[in-house]
Amino acid sequence: TRSGMSESDSLTCSAGSDSADPFSALLASCNGGFRGMNLQPYSNGMCTLGQTEQLEINQSQSALQDQNIKCGICDEMYREPKVLACFHSFCKPCLELKVSERLDNILCPTCGQETQISPSLGVDGLLTDFGALNVAEQYRRMNGTTNELFLFGSPSSTSSSPPLSDSPGDQGFPIPQSVSCTGCKSSERASAFCKDCVNFLCTACTQAHQYMHIFNGHRVEEIGTSKSTSPTGFEQINQCRCLEHKHQLLLLFCLTCNLAICHDCTIDHPQPHHDVQTIENVAANQIESMEDLIIRARAKQQEVHKMFVITDTNQNKLSDSFQKAQNIINDNACKIMQLVQEIRNVVLTDLENAFSYKQLQLTLVDKENQKMVRKIAQTIDFTRRLLKNCSPAQIMVFKPLLDTRLQGFLNFNSDSNNVLQTACEIDYNPLSLSNARQAIINLMGSIHVPSDWSTPVVQNNNSSSVSNNPIPQQASSTPITAVFRPGSRNVRSPNNGGIVTMNGYGNSNIPNGRNEFGSNNSLTGYNELGPASLPTLNSSFLNSNNHQYNNFPSSFPYEKWSTNIDSVMPSVDQSDFDAGINTSHEMALLGHPSCNSPSFPPRSQVKRLKMSYHCKFGEFGVMEGQFTEPSGVAVNGQNQIIVADTNNHRIQVFDKDGVFKFQFGECGKRDGQLLYPNRVAVNRITGDFIVTERSPTHQIQIYNQSGQFLRKFGANILQHPRGVCVDSAGRIIVVECKVMRVIIFDMYGNILHKFSCSRYLEFPNGVCATDSGEIMISDNRAHCIKVFNYEGTYLRQIGGEGITNYPIGVGINNNGEVIVADNHNNFNLTVFTREGKLLHALESKVKHAQCFDVALVEDGSVVLASKDYRLYLYRYQQCGTNI
Numbered sequence: 001t002r003s004g005m006s007e008s009d010s011l012t013c014s015a016g017s018d019s020a021d022p023f024s025a026l027l028a029s030c031n032g033g034f035r036g037m038n039l040q041p042y043s044n045g046m047c048t049l050g051q052t053e054q055l056e057i058n059q060s061q062s063a064l065q066d067q068n069i070k071c072g073i074c075d076e077m078y079r080e081p082k083v084l085a086c087f088h089s090f091c092k093p094c095l096e097l098k099v100s101e102r103l104d105n106i107l108c109p110t111c112g113q114e115t116q117i118s119p120s121l122g123v124d125g126l127l128t129d130f131g132a133l134n135v136a137e138q139y140r141r142m143n144g145t146t147n148e149l150f151l152f153g154s155p156s157s158t159s160s161s162p163p164l165s166d167s168p169g170d171q172g173f174p175i176p177q178s179v180s181c182t183g184c185k186s187s188e189r190a191s192a193f194c195k196d197c198v199n200f201l202c203t204a205c206t207q208a209h210q211y212m213h214i215f216n217g218h219r220v221e222e223i224g225t226s227k228s229t230s231p232t233g234f235e236q237i238n239q240c241r242c243l244e245h246k247h248q249l250l251l252l253f254c255l256t257c258n259l260a261i262c263h264d265c266t267i268d269h270p271q272p273h274h275d276v277q278t279i280e281n282v283a284a285n286q287i288e289s290m291e292d293l294i295i296r297a298r299a300k301q302q303e304v305h306k307m308f309v310i311t312d313t314n315q316n317k318l319s320d321s322f323q324k325a326q327n328i329i330n331d332n333a334c335k336i337m338q339l340v341q342e343i344r345n346v347v348l349t350d351l352e353n354a355f356s357y358k359q360l361q362l363t364l365v366d367k368e369n370q371k372m373v374r375k376i377a378q379t380i381d382f383t384r385r386l387l388k389n390c391s392p393a394q395i396m397v398f399k400p401l402l403d404t405r406l407q408g409f410l411n412f413n414s415d416s417n418n419v420l421q422t423a424c425e426i427d428y429n430p431l432s433l434s435n436a437r438q439a440i441i442n443l444m445g446s447i448h449v450p451s452d453w454s455t456p457v458v459q460n461n462n463s464s465s466v467s468n469n470p471i472p473q474q475a476s477s478t479p480i481t482a483v484f485r486p487g488s489r490n491v492r493s494p495n496n497g498g499i500v501t502m503n504g505y506g507n508s509n510i511p512n513g514r515n516e517f518g519s520n521n522s523l524t525g526y527n528e529l530g531p532a533s534l535p536t537l538n539s540s541f542l543n544s545n546n547h548q549y550n551n552f553p554s555s556f557p558y559e560k561w562s563t564n565i566d567s568v569m570p571s572v573d574q575s576d577f578d579a580g581i582n583t584s585h586e587m588a589l590l591g592h593p594s595c596n597s598p599s600f601p602p603r604s605q606v607k608r609l610k611m612s613y614h615c616k617f618g619e620f621g622v623m624e625g626q627f628t629e630p631s632g633v634a635v636n637g638q639n640q641i642i643v644a645d646t647n648n649h650r651i652q653v654f655d656k657d658g659v660f661k662f663q664f665g666e667c668g669k670r671d672g673q674l675l676y677p678n679r680v681a682v683n684r685i686t687g688d689f690i691v692t693e694r695s696p697t698h699q700i701q702i703y704n705q706s707g708q709f710l711r712k713f714g715a716n717i718l719q720h721p722r723g724v725c726v727d728s729a730g731r732i733i734v735v736e737c738k739v740m741r742v743i744i745f746d747m748y749g750n751i752l753h754k755f756s757c758s759r760y761l762e763f764p765n766g767v768c769a770t771d772s773g774e775i776m777i778s779d780n781r782a783h784c785i786k787v788f789n790y791e792g793t794y795l796r797q798i799g800g801e802g803i804t805n806y807p808i809g810v811g812i813n814n815n816g817e818v819i820v821a822d823n824h825n826n827f828n829l830t831v832f833t834r835e836g837k838l839l840h841a842l843e844s845k846v847k848h849a850q851c852f853d854v855a856l857v858e859d860g861s862v863v864l865a866s867k868d869y870r871l872y873l874y875r876y877q878q879c880g881t882n883i
Contacts (some may be wrong), residue, residue, distance in 0.1 A: 001609040004119075069136040071089075071090050072109060072837075073091065073095075074093075075429075077136050078091055078133060078136040081132045082123055082126040082127065082129065083129045084108050084113070085114075086108050086111050086113040089129040089132050092123055104117065105117060106123075107802055109838070110642075112803065121243060124243065128240075134444075136507060175654060179200045179223070181201060181202035181205055182199045183199040183200070183202070183205040184202065184204065184205055187203065188202040190202055190223060191222060192206045192209075192220050192221060193220070194215075194218050194219065194220050195218070195219040196217070196219055197215075198249050201276065219656060227382070242261070242264070244265065245264040245265065247261050248264050250279070252266065252277065253276070253277060254269045254274050254275065256273070260277070260279065261772070295648065300515070303359075309482065315756065315758060315759055319756045327446070329445075332443070332444050336443055350627075354426055361417075361419045362419065362420075364419075372409070375409070376409050379402070379405050379406060379409065386402075492883065505529065541786065541789065558716035593682035606838065608828060608843040608846050609842050611843070611844060611874050611876060613844070613864075613872040613873055614873055615873040617658030618630065618643075618871050619869055621869075624660050627645045627869045628646070628869070629648075629852075630643050630645055630865040631644055631646045631681070632644030632692075632865070633855045633865045634682050634855050636682040636684070636689075637684055639655070639656040639857055639858060639859070640654065640659070641653070641654045641855070641871065642682065643865065643871065644678060644680040644691065645677075646678050647676070649666060649668075649674045651663060651664055651674070651677060651680060651689065651707070653707070657872065663708030664708075665691075669697065671709050674693065675697050676697070677691045678694045679691070680692075680724075680871075681725050683726045683747065684726070685728075685730045686704075686730070687874070688703065688705065689702070689703045689704075689705070689707070690724060692721040692724045696717045697715055699712055699718060700713055700714045700718070700734070700748065700749070711749065713745070713748075714734075714749060718738055719738070720739060722764055722765050723767040724767065725767050725768050725769055728771050730746070731744055731745065731747075731752060732744070732746070732747065733775060735777050736764075737764055737765065738756040739758075739760045740757045740760075742754065742767075742775065742788070743752060744790065753792075760786050760794050761782070761786060762781035762782045763779060763780040763782075764778065764779055764780070765780050766808065766809035766810050768811050770812055773789055774787055775789070776798070776810050777810070780806055780807060780808065781805055783797040783800060783805050783806060784798060784804055785799055785804070785807065798832050798834060799830060799836070803830060803838070804828075807822040808851050808853065809819050809853055809854040809855075811855065811862075812834075812852070813860070813877075817831050817834075818836075819831055819862065820832065821864070826847055827843065827864060827874075828841070829876050840876070844874065848868070848872075849867060849868065850866070852865040857873070860875055861873050861876070862874050862876055
């Protein structure tokens with residue numbers, strides 16, 4: 001096999017998409033290099049390729065020029081731009097600096113995708129972005145600037161395309177006056193140009209072309225003559241040299257291999273097994289087929305966009321139906337509990353009536369017997385005294401009376417109504433759990449889902465899928481392109497260590513989820529998931545120790561953060577996004593994720609400066625200045641630090657040096673009491689404190705700057721508040737995890753707007769707002785910041801894997817910079833512009849095991865709430881330097 005490869009080998013496919021459509025721009029800007037073709041004028045809104053085969057810059061599109069001809073790393077005009085596998089282009093020198101950090105691959109600074117590079121070729125093995133290069137050089141010439149790096153024959157030039165000349169010429173592209181010979185190694189000044197060899201010729205080479213048979217028929221023209229049609233600078237840039245045989249130009253095209261080759265490469269492409277023709281002969285048909293593919297791709301793009309709109313509509317329908325069903329379930333549960341209470345009261349009343357009736361009977365019997373006992377005792381005492389102390393005559397006087405009385409006592413019936421002969425116990429049958437569960441399930445109703453609903457496939461490392469009823473796979477002839485959520489990745493399931501993947505668009509084996517709905521029966525039509533299909537739920541309904549319940553999706557515990565752990569959320573398999581890769585060598589070359597796909601994000605590729613904290617305070621406890629869970633922190637206009645001490649059910653206020661000022665709140669649900677406050681924010685307009693509480697109250701409470709209770713709201717609206725902030729207009733913005741929703745309140749609790757972010761967010765844990773009407777949400781599992789407007793439209797992403805792994809918070813400082821804090825291996829701070837350009841990167845010298853929240857101080861410091869019950873202040877603005 002060959003040790004080298006042509007340029008087209010180094011970029012076969014892409015795992016992503018770019019709205020700039022680089023193929024169109026590349027084809028259009030390169031059309032001028034093929035003379036003799038009947039090409040139509042091309043315009044991309046920035047430059048026009050006319051019938052004269054010269055680029056005509058549209059000066060009214062200067063802003064678009066800056067966007068397309070500037071490198072994203074150095075922010076300067078392109079210098080030998082190279083294309084990565086994700087179709088993002090950067091200057092060759094900038095990429096060489098990146099290669100020096102990672103020897104075998106390049107991590108795209110824009111999207112974070114990894115591109116494998118050839119160890120022998122390095123950055124030279126990447127394709128040159130000819131479209132950007134053409135526009136950039138034309139822009140330089142029209143503005144009177146040149147670039148020494150593009151001088152033809154420069155020893156420092158190692159580009160796979162020849163550099164440009166910069167001396168005067170025709171039609172704005174001057175012919176160089178001191179071009180070196182490219183036909184030999186003499187480096188002498190060229191005096192002629194061969195159109196067939198596409199080489200500048202010195203005197204010796206010119207004579208060789210005149211007398212040697214091998215050059216018979218070649219068209220040679222002298223340079224500098226009025227009739228000279230020597231190549232202009234724009235034509236030179238379209239001449240590409242072979243990467244393996246660098247002295248040879250790519251003049252041939254192998255139709256069998258779909259590869260541009262040079263004359264020396266024909267040894268590896270022998271005929272008749274390979275159909276090799278000149279590029280000049282096949283270019284028109286090949287470009288026409290590529291343009292046809294672009295037209296079809298645009299049609300597919302429109303189709304996918306329509307599906308995106310439909311998906312968004314279905315998401316809204318699903319969210320609305322979910323909310324409606326949830327409200328009905330809660331309402332049914334409340335009604336059932338109310339009915340249970342009413343029936344309980346009725347049964348208790350019947351029980352009390354039965355008890356009272358029997359007790360009354362027993363009481364009457366008891367009183368009669370007690371009365372009779374006293375009478376008998378009195379009579380017996382009297383008779384004994386009479387017999388003892390009286391004469392017979394005196395006794396006989398009382399004998400008739402005593403005989404009658406004593407005989408009456410003997411004839412007395414102590415239970416004349418047979419009360420004591422009847423049962424005195426009250427029987428009440430104990431509750432049958434199975435019957436009660438059945439009755440409750442019947443009363444609560446059941447969930448109806450369509451039969452074609454599917455659940456994620458749980459894959460293990462050693463098996464392809466676990467499926468009882470697999471759905472047949474459907475072949476797809478076109479690659480799937482991610483519309484949003486570029487940070488999605490494979491993650492591990494907490495149940496069995498398998499990898500949870502979501503195969504898309506009918507290309508999956510999907511089981512009818514036993515763990516999802518509690519039944520392994522296949523769904524037919526609209527199945528009713530009644531009591532018979534809920535064995536797992538039933539067996540765990542009253543038994544929290546049942547381990548089967550752990551498999552039920554809703555049983556995942558409430559997570560406070562996610563640090564160096566695998567997500568339980570399903571994601572799109574990245575391998576579905578790649579197409580046209582046939583060998584492992586090609587996959588490794590292009591950075592295909594299936595070759596080496598870790599289940600955790602890559603280690604940060606950004607060089608970070610060390611920073612130290614200048615203040616720390618706090619310890620474990622319940623006294624002033626002590627914490628048991630400082631899960632939320634904020635800073636007000638006086639640089640006071642407000643801490644939400646969750647398990648102590650209070651808010652503590654400190655000055656910027658960590659000195660305790662005051663506290664408010666106590667455990668309870670009444671006004672002025674707090675129950676698990678987890679986040680706190682400050683209204684800079686009024687100075688009020690905004691406190692969110694997690695379950696069970698999940699509400700917002702407002703306190704003034706002295707800690708006096710003002711109002712509370714949101715208990716019937718919020719479900720899982722995870723982050724809160726107040727914008728410059730005093731609006732309260734709350735982001736919720738699990739339900740992935742943003743709700744905007746005014747200061748009185750009225751809902752101004754709310755929207756779902758379920759298709760963009762994975763685990764939000766922080767939020768901030770800009771003055772320009774943007775909401776930034778830190779997504780712990782997506783390893784980035786997601787930006788929305790106030791209407792809920794997704795705008796862009798800031799950061800990504802390898803840059804902001806597991807972010808814990810986001811904020812905006814006084815300079816308008818976006819500060820992202822993460823807790824991956826260290827406490828890291830990454831500073832971006834609002835557009836997402838990386839400015840600074842820092843990390844703490846001290847490792848923090850786990851962090852709760854961060855807040856920015858006006859003096860350029862950041863407050864970190866850590867799980868070691870302490871708060872740390874790091875100063876970042878004095879440490880940061882431009883990356």
